[in-house]
Amino acid sequence: MSQYAEVLLPLAIQGTYTYQVPAAMTHGVAVGSRVLVPFGRRKMYTAIVVMLHDHKPQGYQVKEIASLLDARPILRHPQLKLWEWIADYYLCSMGEVYRAAVPSGLKVESETFVSVNPDYEEESPGQLRDRDKVVLDMAKTRGRVQIDEIARATGFGNVVNQVSHLLDLGAIRVSERVVDNYRPRTEKCVRLAIARNDEASLHRFFDELKRAKKQEQLLLAYLDLSRWLQRGQEVKEVTQAALLERAGVTQPVLAAAAQRGVFELYKREINRFAELGNKLQSLPVLSQDQQRAYHEIHQCFKQQAITLLHGVTSSGKTSIYMHLIADALRQGRQVLYLVPEIALTTQLTHRLRAVFGDKLLIYHSKFSDNERVDIWKRLLDKAEPCVVIGVRSSVFLPYANLGLVIVDEEHDTSYKQQDPAPRYNGRNVAMILAMMHGAKILLGSATPSIEVYHRALEGSYGLVRLTTRYGDIKMPLVQIIDTKKARKKHEMNGMFSLELIKECRRALEAGEQVILFQNRRGYAPMVRCKECGWVPTCRNCDVSLTYHKLTRSLTCHYCGYTIGLPDLCPACGLPGIEIVGYGTERIEDDIDQVFPDEKISRMDLDTTRNKNSYDRIIDDFSSHRTNILVGTQMVTKGLDFDGVSIVGILNADTMISFPDFRSGERAFDMMEQVAGRSGRAHKQGKVIIQTSNPSHPVVDYVTRHDYEGFYRHELGEREKFGFPPYTRIINIYLKHRDDAMVGEVAVRYSGLLRQVFGQRVLGPEAPMVARVQNFYIRQIMLKMELEASMVKVKKILRGIYERMVSIDSRMKSTILYYDVDPM
Structure with a gap:
């Protein structure tokens, strides 16, 4: 009897596809196996087998699996189950989850190549168009050229048209070459x-x-x-x-x-990750407060799977984590230690490696595909106790025996995947993963997310508090500088108040260090002509271009569009171009003028693109080779620098005035977290917050380090307007290149939504940035009850979409996607 396989393709399509299993493969193919399958006319994809059966599909010819790529499955239980949950909860396809979950090195794909047919002769003049000749010339010159290469080299908008025309004429041949991106490291x-x-x-x-x-x-x-x-x-x-x-x-x-x-x-x-030997340090000694928290966590774990450790900054949460990890390893279990940013893995790796040696594995996006495949295969090959430290993508690894999941800085927005789908939250997925393995989950933060803290106070999660800093160091003093008053009194030097400069100078002269926080990268957020007011904007997005002094260029941070800085205004022709605002690059430049003898480093997306750049910046600052660190929110995320005594928050206004229901929470988190970098080596630190709105409630709560007060204030606002944790938010986005059309479609589509969901539907409206990469955007907000089944919601939304397509054909050309629990 023939055997058939339901396979999952790494594409944004619903459902699975059925392929026949060749007789020679029947004993090798299993659920979770990688197989190479033909798809469409000429494409080949790596598919994952999700089910085997003997029911022959009717009504079409079933293709055969082309190849079995591994001797055994590459997935472990319960990975497919987890993928299914993600697809249901975050309203996407399982193919999109598969594409995000598995390293590219394990996804063999075919690439289309074009070569000249040597027997072709042009039958009549003019049969070949100019563009056809360009494609033919490239193919003749290179012998065999990929379609994507032709597009890049020629700049033609749709090379497929030329290729199709030349195929019809018989002038070219198209071939498929299966490309496996994984290359094992050899010695x-x-x-x-x-x-x-x-x-x-x-x-x-x-x-x-x-x-x-x-x-x-x-x-x-x-x-x-x-x-x-x-x-x-x-x-x-x-x-x-x-x-x-x-x-x-x-x-x-x-x-x-x-x-x-x-x-x-x-x-x-060979494995890319060197063995570390047996010269390991012992676990850190816990203080009395840490010991109490450690025992309370164990008590909570007896009652509940999830526990929140609410510990103030510098309270020594990492030391407690290390003892819990050691407990899990002694029990023969595996541990997942999630951090929000790659920068955090740099410091933590050294601490964990010193204690756990080669039981420590590191997994994040700065690793090459080959390195990520090596870690995947190591976990697949061995079920031995180990600890994996990584960012959100680490939840997809093939764990065999997960016993503990630690989510450090659980409040952090970096756990949320924005684009492309699945738009998942790594913290929430980690909790589901742990439950599927029967593992315990510890969430840690000095500023827990409102939703998590609410559940902890309700009793859904265990709650352990750690209210004192390690060594009984006092929380940093917070001083507010009213920049409006300071400017009137001429007490500002660019972005720096004279008080901040004075405190920085005092700290540097005492051999201490300074962190300056500005949550905007680049040199300046915009330039303009002071004569006519012209502002350069992106040709693809509705945003002004950010100036980068190092490259003397204006860049869009949404699509990457870049132009050079003009000497003369293109609008009026006068030399009136001026720089407006401050980014981290400009802050670095200006602080260098104030302290010319000090070495300065900068941590933002522009300076941390390479795999080892985090290590270099952090190592230089930790070892006092640099004493001033300028950075974006990367510097707020749990980094531990003993020498920092002054933290300057240069512009709190940009955080607290953002038009979003989470803006207050984000502002409090960032300011409190960056404040926590100050005063760690047996000395109280100082934080200087510069703002033109010193009476804002968030600023007041940060000044007093009053998380509880902020939580009560924020919860009252959320309840009043029906936001999480009282509801679940689903943002629905529609995108199209025609602004008027997407507006009409969005209004009609929201009408269909209201027929089912009623007052839960808000919008449509244009978001703050209403055009990105030449796509105009409309946003619809759906407020759902917490108890609503996301499987049912997904089914209803799918039905509404199909109905919309049937009554308005323009919906087919409109991109629609969902963002569940937006951050």
């Missing part, structure tokens, strides 16, 4: 070309090499390194590099010895 090794018990051949080698002294040195070095002559021990593999170093010779000498038949050269596949 060159050397072995003797004889059996170990072949004494006669070994003596012959020495006789032959008497006159080739360097090759003889190689042989002696090999025998020593490999333990060849130590009969009681196994022969050790010897790398080419180690052999050449021990013998003190070069590679050509080794090649000559191999040519003689003395050595065989080969490559072995």
Whole structure:
């Protein structure tokens, strides 16, 4: 009887596709297996088998699976179940979850290549259009060229049209080459070309090499390194590099010895992550308060799966985490330690590695595909106890025996994936993952999210408080500078108040360090002509361009569109271009003028694009090679610097005046977190907040480090207007290149939504940035009850979409997507 497989493709399409399993594969294919399948006319994709059955589909010819890519499945239980939950809750397809979950190196895809048909002759003049000739010329020159390469080289808007036309004429051939992006890391090794018990051949080698002294040195070095002559021990593999170093010779000498038949050269596949040895430190000693919190967490875990550790900044939450990790490892379980930013893994890695050694694995997006595949395969190959530290994508790894999940800085917005789908929250997915494994979940934060703290106070989660800083250091003093008054009194130097400069100078002279926080990257948020008021804007988005001084360019931070800074205003032709506002690049420039003898570093998206850039910046600041750190919200996220005594928040207004129901929470979190970087080495720190609105409630709560007061204030506002934690928000976005059309479609679509959901529907309206990458946007907000089933909501929304398509064909060309629990 024939066997059929339901497979999942890494595409934004609903459901699965049925393929026949070839007879030769019936014993190899299983649920979770990677298989290569033909899709469409010429494409090949890596699919995941989600079900096997013997029911032949009717009404169409079933294609066969082309290839089984692995000897065993690449997924573990309950990964497919987790993908299904994500797809249902975040209103997307499982194919989109698969695309996000699995490293690119494990997703083999076909790439379309074009080559010239040597038998083609142009039948009549004019048969080939100008663009056709360009494509043909490229194919002739390169022999075999990918369609995407043609598009990039020519700039043609739709190369597929040219390719289709040339295919119809028979001028070209199209072929598919399956590309596997994963390349294992290999190491060159050397072995003797004889059996170990072949004494006669070994003596012959020495006789032959008497006159080739360097090759003889190689042989002696090999025998020593490999333990060849130590009969009681196994022969050790010897790398080419180690052999050449021990013998003190070069590679050509080794090649000559191999040519003689003395050595065989080969490559072995190695893990990219070096073994760390056994010289490990002991666990950190817990203070009395930490010990109490540690025991309370264990007590909470007996009653509830999820516990919140609400610990003030610098209270030593990481030390408690390490003891809990050690407990889980002793029980033979695995641990997932989630952090919001890659920057945090840099510092934590050193601390965790010193204690847990090679049981520590690191997983984040700055790793190459090959490195991510290696970690995936290591977890797949071994079910041994280990701790994985990583950002939100770490929830997708194939854990075998998860016992504990720690979500550090659980409030952080970086846990939320924005684009593309699935637009998931790593914290929430981690909680579901832990529950599927029967693991415990610990959420940690100095400023818990309103929703999490609300559930903890209600009793849905356990709650443990840690209210004192480690070493009984006092919380930092907070001083407010009213920038309106300061400017009137001429007490501002650019973005710096004279008081802030004075405090920074005092700290630097005492050998202490300073952090300056400005949550905007680039040199300045905009430039304008002071003569006519012209402001350069993005041609693709409704935003002004940000000025970057280093490259002397104006860049859109939404789509990447870039132009050079003009010398003359394009509108009036006068030399009136001026810089307006401050980004981190300008802050760095200006503070260098104030403290020319101090070394300054900057941490933002522009300076941390490379894999090792975080390490370098953090290491330089930790070791006092730099003493002033300028940064965006990256510097707020749990970094631990003992020498920082002054933190300056340069412009609190941009955070507290943002038009969004979460703006107060975000502002409080960022200011309180960055304040927590101050005063950590047995000394109280100081925070200076510059604002033109010193009476704002959020500023007052930060000044008093009063999270409880802020929570009560914020909860009252949320209840009054029906926002989370009292409801669940689903933002629905419609996008199209025609502004008027998307507006009409959005109004009509929202009408259909109101027929089902009634007053729960708000909008449509244009968001703050109403055009991105030439797509005009409309937003509809759906406020749902917390107890509403997201599976049912998804089904209803799908039905409304299909109804909309049937009554208005313009909906087909409109991009529609959902953002559940937006941040």
